[in-house]
Amino acid sequence: MQTGNIKKLVIVGGGTAGWMAASLLAKLMGRQLDITLIESDDIGTVGVGEATIPPIQIFNSALGLNEDEFLKATMGTFKLGIQFENWGAVGDKYMHAFGPIGRQLGMVPFQHYWLRAKAEGYGGDLWDFSFNYQAGKQDRFARLKQIPNSPLEGIVHAFHFDAGLYARYLRKGAEGFGVERIEGMITDVSLDGQSGNIQSVTLKDGKVVDGDFFIDCSGFRSLLMGQALGVGYTDWTGWLPCDRAVAVPAENGPRMRPYTQSIAHAAGWQWRIPLQHRAGNGHVFCSDYMSEDEATSILLNSLEGKPLADPRTIPFRTGRREKFWHKNCICMGLSSGFLEPLESTSIHLIQNSIVRFVQMFPGLGEQPTNVDEYNQQVGFEFESIRDFIILHYNATSRTDSPFWQRCREMEIPESLQQKIELFRETGRIFRFNNELFSEAGWLQVMLGQGITPKAYHPMADGLEEAKLREYLHNLKTIIDGAVGKLPSQKDFIAANCSAPENAG
Numbered sequence: 258m259q260t261g262n263i264k265k266l267v268i269v270g271g272g273t274a275g276w277m278a279a280s281l282l283a284k285l286m287g288r289q290l291d292i293t294l295i296e297s298d299d300i301g302t303v304g305v306g307e308a309t310i311p312p313i314q315i316f317n318s319a320l321g322l323n324e325d326e327f328l329k330a331t332m333g334t335f336k337l338g339i340q341f342e343n344w345g346a347v348g349d350k351y352m353h354a355f356g357p358i359g360r361q362l363g364m365v366p367f368q369h370y371w372l373r374a375k376a377e378g379y380g381g382d383l384w385d386f387s388f389n390y391q392a393g394k395q396d397r398f399a400r401l402k403q404i405p406n407s408p409l410e411g412i413v414h415a416f417h418f419d420a421g422l423y424a425r426y427l428r429k430g431a432e433g434f435g436v437e438r439i440e441g442m443i444t445d446v447s448l449d450g451q452s453g454n455i456q457s458v459t460l461k462d463g464k465v466v467d468g469d470f471f472i473d474c475s476g477f478r479s480l481l482m483g484q485a486l487g488v489g490y491t492d493w494t495g496w497l498p499c500d501r502a503v504a505v506p507a508e509n510g511p512r513m514r515p516y517t518q519s520i521a522h523a524a525g526w527q528w529r530i531p532l533q534h535r536a537g538n539g540h541v542f543c544s545d546y547m548s549e550d551e552a553t554s555i556l557l558n559s560l561e562g563k564p565l566a567d568p569r570t571i572p573f574r575t576g577r578r579e580k581f582w583h584k585n586c587i588c589m590g591l592s593s594g595f596l597e598p599l600e601s602t603s604i605h606l607i608q609n610s611i612v613r614f615v616q617m618f619p620g621l622g623e624q625p626t627n628v629d630e631y632n633q634q635v636g637f638e639f640e641s642i643r644d645f646i647i648l649h650y651n652a653t654s655r656t657d658s659p660f661w662q663r664c665r666e667m668e669i670p671e672s673l674q675q676k677i678e679l680f681r682e683t684g685r686i687f688r689f690n691n692e693l694f695s696e697a698g699w700l701q702v703m704l705g706q707g708i709t710p711k712a713y714h715p716m717a718d719g720l721e722e723a724k725l726r727e728y729l730h731n732l733k734t735i736i737d738g739a740v741g742k743l744p745s746q747k748d749f750i751a752a753n754c755s756a757p758e759n760a761g
């Protein structure tokens with residue numbers, strides 16, 4: 258494969274984004290490209306980002322990582338979904354579980370049959386038909402692609418891991434593939450006077466590193482794309498108003514849940530992420546409605562184990578960079594924008610940007626359409642995830658605090674409004690343009706937060722009642738039977754991927 262004009266690639270930043278980019282690009286193109294990564298120990302990394310979604314398995318396997326070894330190295334655990342508490346109303350609980358819900362019959366999606374059964378008084382709970390939810394609820398896990406002797410999909414999993422250890426693990430692999438790492442703080446960026454392209458970066462010690470192409474993984478600073486190239490930022494705080502998180506690691510509680518917990522409070526929400534050696538905890542909040550002291554005290558009072566460090570606050574502004582590729586530079590990770598960590602999508606966005614960059618790797622000469630296509634695709638990805646996250650805030654009946662009142666009453670993007678209305682009127686959900694979240698994801702969050710359809714697909718009435726009852730009963734029996742045979746997550750980890758005592 259030829260690499261067009263690019264022979265020397267410089268990655269600025271050694272957080273999750275930088276090392277993910279370095280490792281995959283070096284694995285795929287290390288022989289044609291000379292890759293350098295610059296990171297500053299003095300600046301450090303953001304140090305959060307511990308929950309993922311299932312496509313990360315594709316990324317890890319593209320790198321050739323062995324899943325058990327990766328989990329040992331990162332103190333990882335398994336994640337089957339996210340449990341949302343107090344979101345639709347105080348006291349409510351539901352899960353956005355990965356994987357399918359029930360099984361489509363013919364051309365009609367499962368929820369229509371379930372909605373009909375509900376209307377007739379025997380549908381049970383939607384999550385009776387989610388294998389992931391039922392396993393998660395009982396803290397069980399095993400790798401199972403299919404439920405044996407059935408047509409039903411098995412467990413669909415992602416991971417919780419220590420983000421710092423993940424970056425360290427990837428670094429080892431990337432350096433093995435030939436990436437040169439330079440430690441030092443960049444103090445200057447030189448642009449070519451004619452083209453406006455980045456020519457080089459200068460470090461504090463005077464060292465100059467030049468390159469043909471640059472990847473900005475410098476975190477919220479956005480050193481190249483934002484600062485040097487002046488690409489603006491589209492602010493989404495009108496829809497996603499939280500602007501701070503207090504984070505603190507703590508000892509694990511008594512259970513090892515195979516899911517993330519997201520517990521809503523008066524002006525935001527709290528995460529609990531169980532790792533092998535500790536739990537990651539944080540409270541995301543909106544500083545217009547809550548002080549840092551109050552947010553910290555809510556967090557510390559709701560830990561399941563002793564805190565292991567002092568809490569620290571991370572300010573952020575939700576939104577996206579106006580362009581993700583400009584001149585001879587792309588940005589990814591926090592330098593490209595930040596949505597809420599609510600659905601654990603940031604690491605996924607990094608992964609997608611790397612894969613897209615590989616797919617659209619610049620050839621010889623100027624290729625403006627290629628750049629436009631990249632910007633359009635990454636922009637769409639950001640916007641569709643944004644809509645999904647706004648749904649969680651907006652679809653609530655909470656009126657107990659000014660923050661929730663504001664979220665309920667805010668005007669939402671038309672794209673989201675249309676999706677909600679269609680579901681409310683017809684029970685229908687369509688995944689638009691291969692967007693990240695599936696119909697099953699939208700279904701769980703909409704129903705879980707109290708949006709109830711007025712109707713279902715008329716074809717769902719075509720099945721005799723006895724047959725529908727039997728169908729639902731069989732699905733539930735298969736799922737319950739299979740869950741009963743799964744080991745606990747604790748036992749599964751102990752048998753397969755327990756980290757050595759000193760791995761952290």
Ligand SMILES: Cc1cc2nc3c(=O)[nH]c(=O)nc-3n(C[C@H](O)[C@H](O)[C@H](O)COP(=O)(O)OP(=O)(O)OC[C@H]3O[C@@H](n4cnc5c(N)ncnc54)[C@H](O)[C@@H]3O)c2cc1C
Pocket residue numbers: 269270271272273274275295296297298300301302303304305306307308309420441442443444474475476477478480502539571573589590591592598601602603604605
């Ligand atoms: C509160 C919070 C919770 C989150 N939770 C999740 C989650 O559960 N799941 C998820 O997928 N994502 C989550 N994220 C996002 C996730 O943390 C990031 O997407 C991920 O860590 C990538 O960060 P990064 O590499 O872009 O930036 P950083 O980790 O900030 O790394 C920036 C790098 O750039 C370097 N750098 C910066 N300036 C210079 C300079 N002048 N010279 C040299 N080097 C420089 C730094 O040294 C560092 O190496 C969360 C984010 C926040 C804020």
